[in-house]
Amino acid sequence: MTTPTRAAMKGRGVAKRSEAVKREERTGWTFMVPFCLLFLIVFVVPIIWAIYQSFFQQVATGGGAYGGGTLENKFVGLANFQYVITSKAFWSGIGRVFIYTVIQVPLMIILALALAMLMDSFIVKHVSGFRLLYFLPYAIPGVVASIIWVFLYNQQISPIVKFCELFGLHPDFFANNVVIGSMANITTWTFTGYNMLIFLAALQAIPHDLYEAARIDGANGWQIAMKIKLPNVRGAALLAMLLSIVGTIQLFNEPQVMQTADPGISDSFTPMMMALNTSRGSLTPKGDGPASAIAIVMALIAGVLAATYALVERKVNES
Amino acid sequence: MSQANTMSRQDRRALRKAEKLRDKAANELPPSLRPNKFVKALTILVLVIALIYFTFPIYWAIIASTKSPSQLTNSNGIWFAVGLDELPDAIAKNYAGLLGWTKGKFWRWVLNSLIYSGVSAVIGTVVAVMAGYATAKFRFRGKGVIIGVIMASMLMPAALLTIPQYSIFNAIGLDNTMLSVIIPCCVSPFGFFLGRVYAQSSVPDELLEAARIDGAGEARIFFTIVLRILAPAMVTIFLFMFVATWNNFLLPLMMLSSTDLQPVTLGLYGMVSLATFTDRGALMMGALLGVLPVIILFLFLQRYWKAGLAAGAVKG
Structure with missing residues (x-):
């Protein structure tokens, strides 16, 4: 079978052919439209709206010194961005999230990878029960998980604290420099099983002849894990890492819930909390303008981080 | 014999x-x-x-979830405070406490969660599979760009969108309605990705050609043939979208002000953030009842979420 060249097609039924192409195009778009429409409403329009809003601030006009009057959108140029970029609270929030990401993401990925490797190592046979129970926390909403852990961190009721006291330890999970670790633990608890299952799926896709060949060549279990399994799940691990980094940038549920038990957690503890509380008016300057500016700067930082990560990953891959 | x-x-x-x-x-x-x-x-x-x-x-x-506030502080943390025969009473007491703290709205919240998750997952799944099928099986102008944009949006910190989404819904008077939670949850780039991968791998071109030769219209082919083939994929997408909506906290927190519309996660958060709140046992009862639907779904649909994770691992 030879494919007809363009010239040959011109001779016969060019009209018919282009009719078919047009129809295919129409059908394809028809199936695309519902998703695209929703995508526009949920993703594209809000992004444009946020950019537009970030140049405005709501100010009261016509009122006296004690407010009153009506709120009016006033164009303020880049003032909102200037506020965000010079805001100490914003950068401390970014700093906290950065520390959180640097500690929590690698720890979780390594833990998930290690568990997946152990389960795939044939050392233990009946792993499906373990697998299901490791995954269970993923089914528990972040808010509920945070509530449970906040109670488990509580001095009066926590069996963990009581257990530590047997050994003369008095852990304070809400102490200033510990609280980020306590939060990171909640996230790790929720998502390790999920990542482990992704890695397990990748491991199980490796053809088993490879292992036997390696055995014949005299490799031991450890060598097989490091030289065959690890390289084969690298892609999945790097992707999981990237998605986890994007996830932790928007850190919100855990600190928001922990705030109910620890007044030391401020309204701007993470940038996401700061954006919410700015938009709701419990931080000044308030309103959608400054909140949008916070969101945009965060998105830019996230983009730079993700791009840097992807670049470094490619460099490492090449070498 | x-x-x-x-x-x-x-x-x-x-x-x-x-x-x-x-x-x-x-x-x-x-x-x-x-x-x-x-x-x-x-x-x-x-x-x-x-x-x-x-x-x-x-x-x-x-x-x-079976303990009273004083039992939580004083009794052994890893076992029931009362004998097994008294357990039903203890449970009933905390259940009554839960309904009291939530002013009788607890089951209303669970129902709200079911509506938000169920409706948005059904719409989102159908829409995502349609789009995935379109990009897998049809050539049309702009396809490459669209795929690129949707895939890139997977890396977008989605929570950031909640603020402008709220601002828009507020401007058109749709905030504090069920739609304000359902609409943003209807779009899942991950669902699109799964739909595309499955359509590529399990819908044979020959079958579509044969149906076309038999004179079937494209809509009929999609709804009677393709959807049937993609049914397992749809269950997977449904499951992931259902859980994502059930677990979403920031969106309803921003959009909803009426306690009648709250999903169960928001309701429980409201309970724990009350200044007068003391009854942790009752709250734990609510937490467990509130996650039960998701856990049941996961247990019964095990092979589907495993399939979804495998697709993410191997293709990703």
């Missing part, structure tokens, strides 16, 4: 034993692959420690 009848009992037992041995040998690893005892013990130890870490909080929540 006669042979079986004449076989003595001893023979039959021997046969069964041989079969068992054969089965065992088939599952057994070659001797060179068998781990030594120490490695095996160590592995089991690690797996069990991890198991305790992942399940202990849930276990504790179950125990705590």
Whole structure:
């Protein structure tokens, strides 16, 4: 079978052919439209709206010194961005999230990878029960998980604290420099099983002849894990890492819930909390303008981080 | 038949034993692959420690859901405070406490969660599969750009969108309605990705051609043939979208001000953030009842979420 060249097609039924192409195009778009429409409403329009809003601030006009009057959108140029970029609270929030990401993401990925490797190592046979129970926390909403852990961190009721006291330890999970670790633990608890299952799926896709060949060549279990399994799940691990980094940038549920038990957690503890509380008016300057500016700067930082990560990953891959 | 009848009992037992041995040998690893005892013990130890870490909080929540505030502080944290025969009473008491703290709205919240998750997952799944099918099986202008944009949006910190989304819904008077939670949850780039991968791998072009030659319209082909083939994929997408909406906290927190519209996560958060709140046992009862639907869904649909994770792992 030879494919007809363009010239040959011109001779016969060019009209018919282009009719078919047009129809295919129409059908394809028809199936695309519902998703695209929703995508526009949920993703594209809000992004444009946020950019537009970030140049405005709501100010009261016509009122006296004690407010009153009506709120009016006033164009303020880049003032909102200037506020965000010079805001100490914003950068401390970014700093906290950065520390959180640097500690929590690698720890979780390594833990998930290690568990997946152990389960795939044939050392233990009946792993499906373990697998299901490791995954269970993923089914528990972040808010509920945070509530449970906040109670488990509580001095009066926590069996963990009581257990530590047997050994003369008095852990304070809400102490200033510990609280980020306590939060990171909640996230790790929720998502390790999920990542482990992704890695397990990748491991199980490796053809088993490879292992036997390696055995014949005299490799031991450890060598097989490091030289065959690890390289084969690298892609999945790097992707999981990237998605986890994007996830932790928007850190919100855990600190928001922990705030109910620890007044030391401020309204701007993470940038996401700061954006919410700015938009709701419990931080000044308030309103959608400054909140949008916070969101945009965060998105830019996230983009730079993700791009840097992807670049470094490619460099490492090449070498 | 006669042979079986004449076989003595001893023979039959021997046969069964041989079969068992054969089965065992088939599952057994070659001797060179068998781990030594120490490695095996160590592995089991690690797996069990991890198991305790992942399940202990849930276990504790179950125990705590039967306790009164004073029992939570004073009794042994890892076992019930009352005898097993008194347990039903303790549970009933905390259940009554839960309904009291939530002003009788607890089940309304669970129903809200079911509506938000169910409706948005159904719409989102159909829409995502349609789009995935379109990009997998049709050529049209702008396809490459669209795929690129949707894939890139997977890397977008989605929570950031909630603020402008709220601002827009507020401007058009749709905030504090069920739609304000449902609409943003209807779009899942991950769902699109799964739909595309499955359509590429499991819908044969020949089948579509044959249906077209038989004179079936494109809509009919999609709804009667393609959807049937993609049914397992749709369950997977539905499950992931359902859970994502159930777990979403920021969106309803921003959009909803009426307690009648709250999903169960927001309701429980409201309870714990009350200044007067004391009854942790009742709250734990609510937390457990509130996650039950998701856990049941996961248990019954195990093979579907495993399939979804596998697609993410291998194609990703």
